Amino acid sequence: MPERDLQYLAELAAQLRVDSVRAAAEAGSGHPTSSMSAADLMAVLFACHLSYDFDHPDDPANDQLIFSKGHASPLLYSLYKAAGVIDDEELLSFRRRGSRLEGHPTPRLPWVDVATGSLGQGLPVGVGVAMAGRLERLPYRVWVLCGDSELAEGSVWEAAEHAGAEGLANLTAIVDVNRLGQRGPTRHGWDTGAYARRFGAFGWHTIEIDGHDPGQIDYALNDACNTRRRPTVILAKTRKGEGVLEVENREGAHGKALKDPDKAVAELGGVRDVHVEVRKPVPGATPYRFAATGIQVPAYSVGDQVSTRTAYGEALKALGAARGDVVALDGEVADSTKTQTFAEEFPERFFEMYIAEQLLVAAAVGMQVRGWKPYAATFAAFLTRAHDFIRMAGVSGASIRLVGSHAGVAIGEDGPSQMGLEDLAMLRTTYGSTVLYPCDANQTAALLSEMADLDGVSYLRTTRGDTPVIYEPGERFPVGGSRVLRQNPGDRATVVAAGVTVHEALAAADELRASDIPVGVIDLYSIKPVDAAALIQAATTTGNLITVEDHRAEGGLGDAVSDAVSELGPRVVKLAVTDLPGSATPREQLSDAGIDHTAIVAAVKRLL
């Protein structure tokens, strides 16, 4: 590299450090030192290797950059300033109310695709973006800037395993090994060899460099681009706070503005006005999409016994035929969730993520960045493994579709470890989420198609065992709606149910009618958003609501109902799973948990 270029890169990096210090100083908080360690790495990437059109962030040929160490946001924003897409005034709005420049990057900025700040998520999400690139037959690259501390997260090794085994050569991890975590030295310090051995064992190409030497950085980034059949990790030895004696390579300087920013800026050579010209990709690229071959929505006859998981599999296959942008991801349980039905028809759009639920969700987030419609399925219970990824998908505004099978005690003999009893609560708390819970096969098929165009995180909960088909094929079930299944003028109470308990509620209503106690039944298939109007009407009419759910008493259907009617003040009796189940048949489980038709009858009688 010519001396002139090296000088330019040094100047650019110095400006990035200066601006990181200034932004944090103005905010009075933030992570300047974690930004300074990675400044040379990002200066060389932006000046020499990144291919990105800042005027057209949606250009499908753009490289994808993920700041997994999201706390280094001052560096990212300083890069934006150097690239000329934000000005100095906006830079100095860092961390202020209303500013797009938040403490950690979010997609409020047009050049940020996924929110980061929960460590260990950037690389798994990057795997999904890289998988999409292969599918789209586009040559963009995925660059992920990681910290060294976050390599302790297991999710990083789920990503390393998948990328290594699949040979995702379009993925490069750049690890800023600054040796200092939040509270002190990392486990491996500057031993980049320790990380190289680990990534190497997982099938990655590894390069160890001095992360402050632009020549070595340039060589490594080139090497990453030229490496075939393997992802590359660049392990860059750096110094936290590089360039300012007060904080350089010192403990106790994490996550704080510098004490004397003016002195620091002077030490770094003062404020500059260096511009970085990021190379634009060749225009006109079109991502490959699969052809739509027509739809044949599955139809089930009323009275048939079909599990909702079976209907999900068949409906997903139909959706795959109707739309070329639908993809499916599996946590090595596709035969149980029935994603297998889709996989057999569309093997090239089916992704086996093995038993790695964090990666399962992260890869879905990565694929939706590129416009795909991912459906990711596993047992409802095991989605809890990915809770933090689901939470962050909500922050990112990512449109992913999650499917949790084997909901509740109704699974029967397998016991509590396999029962999804917390999933409704988890998905309801997710920002911007939709939570759906069908009770029959036709309803499942209808809701599955509804999900395809929903924004945000949406969730479909399915049941292991067969349930009777009660709705005609082709009926519509809008998100946010409900179905009144029993309603009589003299109703003494209304039973609100969803999924497997709808059938228990119907049986209970029949039994109660025989005892001259008419009750209404609502199928609340949309748990979030919830049909407040229908619930309020029922509450107003009968004054007594009985909720019944195959889920824990906290945070699920019962709470959704209470919440919808709470300002009205009807009596609400909640039937839910409160004890720890053991092994038993599905019927015994429903009875033992007190959520079967007998329990509903007893609750109504007790209430009245």
Added chain:
Amino acid sequence: MPERDLQYLAELAAQLRVDSVRAAAEAGSGHPTSSMSAADLMAVLFACHLSYDFDHPDDPANDQLIFSKGHASPLLYSLYKAAGVIDDEELLSFRRRGSRLEGHPTPRLPWVDVATGSLGQGLPVGVGVAMAGRLERLPYRVWVLCGDSELAEGSVWEAAEHAGAEGLANLTAIVDVNRLGQRGPTRHGWDTGAYARRFGAFGWHTIEIDGHDPGQIDYALNDACNTRRRPTVILAKTRKGEGVLEVENREGAHGKALKDPDKAVAELGGVRDVHVEVRKPVPGATPYRFAATGIQVPAYSVGDQVSTRTAYGEALKALGAARGDVVALDGEVADSTKTQTFAEEFPERFFEMYIAEQLLVAAAVGMQVRGWKPYAATFAAFLTRAHDFIRMAGVSGASIRLVGSHAGVAIGEDGPSQMGLEDLAMLRTTYGSTVLYPCDANQTAALLSEMADLDGVSYLRTTRGDTPVIYEPGERFPVGGSRVLRQNPGDRATVVAAGVTVHEALAAADELRASDIPVGVIDLYSIKPVDAAALIQAATTTGNLITVEDHRAEGGLGDAVSDAVSELGPRVVKLAVTDLPGSATPREQLSDAGIDHTAIVAAVKRLL
């Protein structure tokens, strides 16, 4: 090994297979094939290496065995039968209602310490048990039987990193590499070298063997016992369904009873009556505990400004002085959570788990198996990373204490990725949990001590910023209680708050009183169990409850209150975080989220 011993081991293994087939056949479900692959491994372990007194499962000198592949429960129960602690009749009660022999092992059995069935959890929990062994200065060994499929879970590599780096030589992982997962071949099939390279890179001693050769198994287990300063992984190549042609090494035979069990039993040589004599440990071992040095509970003066996280750190230090069984674990944020205060006083009882929250919780579960009182702390937001481990801790009945700092929007500028807004919902759904949320420093100290003797998963939520001390030192705050802070005969409504919102509620009550609208205020520091009596009384008196919480609207304090009073039917207005926060000061955040005193005043006025 003499021929006679080899014959005995072959007979014992054959019986384990026969009994696994019989138990699953009787149940009509279960995992006989996954049991059969590991039968030789466990036969040799039980006959030659395990040190365990089945009559005294609490003997501290006992080895610890964890079936991480919990679906191989038929094998575990067949081992119990061979050891003579259950009879054939009980074996055949497998998966039946009321039986201790559940689909996946749980501590309902006296010889099972932790429930398994969610894969990838046994090894991280084993790390905690092994850490305890080192602390207790006892020579017991920890044996973890893993499947090959579950090695895809990131949590396994969090455990591998910690055990390798810490040199936990008392830990042995035995991996049953039967090459077949649930839906088909695993990623690496029989390539035990792929796993050996990975574990080797993480610092483990690795041994690759034929898992059906008792001589090789015996050698490997011996080698594990004789290896110093490193944990050992035995990678055993096996065949799923070994011994029965119908299922041996075949796809599609996962998780099902055999079609023709009688033929299979005949093929395996018929029913046997082989007894295995498990060697007992030398009696009289006593685990080391640290000396108690007296307690000096921190006391804060009313009116002082102290953050609850600071009080947690100081109270934990005091508790550590008072009790020799208290240990603390950190997810590399001890300076933020303030576990650091404990760490500085008791470095030998402080465990840095780095940024690996699944391992953080799992290690706590492992340590409590041995009678320690672990407190594990990180940001509340990042506890979501460990949701599945918390869920399973609930199933295990594990007594662990979790502390989540940086709760809610009140953290300020850092933005949504760092805000714990889902933690109350997550912890409330956990079976058998306790959820506490103090509003001042003295209350924090009091609740922290209460937690030490609680059963099950307990959770303390702390706040980043300073809050005024409102309670006198030494006041008691029983779990399940609440505090009425304002109450007047003419109260028009009652505001129910906890943590940071208590102070907002008090300010609102003062403002409202100035407008001649008296309202009551309840500090609901115990979110679960909740003080239903106090809430019902308030609801009965004023008829109007306003809940206000720095948490999402779903599953938190508001839902807990609604639930407690739902059968009574007062009006409940819920103030909670509904939008996606950005960066702003703590005060701006509370205002933007509509949970500050101004919002409370407005809500009361709107309601009345």
